[in-house]
Amino acid sequence: MNWTEANQRYLMSALDAVRGLLEGRAPIQTPAAEEISPPAALETLCKVFGLSPFERAVLLMCAGMELDSKFAAVCARANGDPRRDYPTFSLALGALPDAHWSALSPDAPLRRWRLIELQPGSSITQSTLKIDERVLHFLTGVTHLDERLAGIVEPMPAPKELVASQRTVAEQIAAVLCDAGSAGLPVIQLCGNDASAKHVVAAAGSAAVGLNLYALAAEVLPNDAREVESLLRLWEREGLLAASALLVECDEAENLAPAVRFIERARGVLFVASRERLRLRHRVAVSFDVAKPTSQEQQALWKSAGVNGQIEALATQFNLSTESIHAATAQSKSPEELWNACRAQARPRLDNLAQRIDTRATWNEIVLRESQLAMLREIATHVRQRTK
Numbered sequence: 001m002n003w004t005e006a007n008q009r010y011l012m013s014a015l016d017a018v019r020g021l022l023e024g025r026a027p028i029q030t031p032a033a034e035e036i037s038p039p040a041a042l043e044t045l046c047k048v049f050g051l052s053p054f055e056r057a058v059l060l061m062c063a064g065m066e067l068d069s070k071f072a073a074v075c076a077r078a079n080g081d082p083r084r085d086y087p088t089f090s091l092a093l094g095a096l097p098d099a100h101w102s103a104l105s106p107d108a109p110l111r112r113w114r115l116i117e118l119q120p121g122s123s124i125t126q127s128t129l130k131i132d133e134r135v136l137h138f139l140t141g142v143t144h145l146d147e148r149l150a151g152i153v154e155p156m157p158a159p160k161e162l163v164a165s166q167r168t169v170a171e172q173i174a175a176v177l178c179d180a181g182s183a184g185l186p187v188i189q190l191c192g193n194d195a196s197a198k199h200v201v202a203a204a205g206s207a208a209v210g211l212n213l214y215a216l217a218a219e220v221l222p223n224d225a226r227e228v229e230s231l232l233r234l235w236e237r238e239g240l241l242a243a244s245a246l247l248v249e250c251d252e253a254e255n256l257a258p259a260v261r262f263i264e265r266a267r268g269v270l271f272v273a274s275r276e277r278l279r280l281r282h283r284v285a286v287s288f289d290v291a292k293p294t295s296q297e298q299q300a301l302w303k304s305a306g307v308n309g310q311i312e313a314l315a316t317q318f319n320l321s322t323e324s325i326h327a328a329t330a331q332s333k334s335p336e337e338l339w340n341a342c343r344a345q346a347r348p349r350l351d352n353l354a355q356r357i358d359t360r361a362t363w364n365e366i367v368l369r370e371s372q373l374a375m376l377r378e379i380a381t382h383v384r385q386r387t388k
Contacts, residue, residue, distance in 0.1 A: 173205035
């Protein structure tokens with residue numbers, strides 16, 4: 001039996017146990033959680049969100065409404081009203097063992113993490129309870145990004161290769177995260193001018209401690225405090241469900257105030273990518289300088305990409321990231337095409353600041369003094385020689 005089948009069997013057995021409690025039947029024996037490796041999704045969720053046995057049963061009662069066609073009728077009989085064929089806190093408090101009123105609190109796990117939702121009703125205890133869709137899918141073993149985060153955060157896969165200088169930084173980051181513990185996690189600030197270098201280092205550092213990485217552009221953060229709080233809670237829950245870290249990209253943000261507010265309130269493993277260090281008043285931060293591969297590492301990358309005869313010239317003239325080197329070699333079939341591709345990879349930030357104008361003027365159309373024209377010709381000759 002594979003994990004998916006074992007997880008499904010464990011979940012259905014747990015649902016049947018809760019249904020039995022609502023029907024007043026004697027508790028049934030459920031499979032031991034230790035028999036499933038990795039642990040069943042239900043047990044993982046209960047552990048990461050700190051659910052009590054009663055809160056676990058409430059969550060299962062809500063999941064049963066979506067996964068077991070008999071649950072509606074069971075709820076109606078337990079409520080003593082055929083019209084109330086849905087779970088409520090009132091039903092849970094009266095039918096489930098180890099019940100405690102604090103489970104209804106907005107700060108308790110069920111509502112704080114929005115594992116369940118209270119539908120509009122006359123009172124908290126009588127309102128219909130509904131399990132969140134993302135949480136339901138997680139219980140069944142289906143992993144996907146919460147659709148409310150789609151287009152806001154983007155996955156950042158771990159790099160297939162990492163040069164030694166960047167690997168060293170990633171290992172240092174992993175050591176900081178392992179030593180900190182969940183309660184005292186610092187913000188990891190990655191400083192430098194190259195965005196791709198910060199991406200791969202953050203992804204590698206996350207992978208080293210068993211986490212996926214998602215990126216959030218600071219420009220998309222809302223200014224409204226309630227919207228920020230909603231996004232924070234949604235991401236923090238996703239980070240726990242999907243064992244993920246978040247990289248907040250501040251390189252292109254003109255107004256950093258929303259990003260700083262978000263960073264100072266966020267919990268979990270959090271990276272910040274910026275050219276300069278951000279000043280954080282309420283969070284401890286550990287900063288790392290991240291750069292492109294060294295000249296020697298770039299020469300090794302050119303060599304591994306199959307470029308021969310002009311490796312030293314390329315590494316001397318251009319300072320490119322691993323990603324840019326791969327992109328340049330992938331689109332080039334000749335030395336001249338490769339040189340032009342490197343020029344294109346080296347100038348993206350300039351294209352964001354100014355409009356590039358391709359001129360078609362000939363030497364005969366340029367009106368300059370002879371000495372100035374001779375200087376231009378010499379510069380042009382020098383540039384052409386570099387591509388050979």
